[in-house]
Amino acid sequence: MTVLHIAYIALGSNLGDRLQTMQRALEKLGQNDRLRVMRVSDFLENPAVGGPADSPPFLNAAAEIQTDLDAESLLEQLLKTEQSLGRHRREKWGPRTIDLDLLLFDNQIIHTDGLIVPHPLMHQRSFVLQPLAQIAPDAMHPQLEQTIAQLLAAISPQTAA
Secondary structure (H helix, E strand, O other), rough: OOEEEEEEEEEEOOOOOHHHHHHHHHHHHHOOOOEEEEOOOOOOOOOOOOOOOOOOOOEEEEEEEOOOHHHHHHHHHHHHHHHOOOOOOOOOOOOOOOEEEEOOOOOOOOOOOOOOOOOOHHHHHHHHHHHHHHHHOOOOOOOOOOOOOHHHOOOOOOOOO
């Protein structure tokens, strides 16, 4: 029997046609017969955080994925999708055509050289929590033992980085 996992990913783009690129990323993920895009949040515009001061604003969203892949294999698919859409990793937190981050994978806590789940900064970022709360307000952060809605409510506008 195949085990199905529920994962949540963050999507972001601040170069080119942001909406089209994010929609294409979701389409490409949906074409993989080992995963299904179940729900997608609204696309929300946010200022760039942490990168160069002149970075254009991001369009952000979150998606729920159902998959029989393990977390490392899902991350590999996310990275391949980024690459196929022109993502080049030049500078940390720099402008990018597409960014796909694995936020949660079931209730697992994963800490390897190539993957940390839950995403280590997600609970500090309103641009991640706002769209995620639209589709999964009751999803639990397995380390902090709080729901996404609780984490979002705890962020004040001054600390949302």
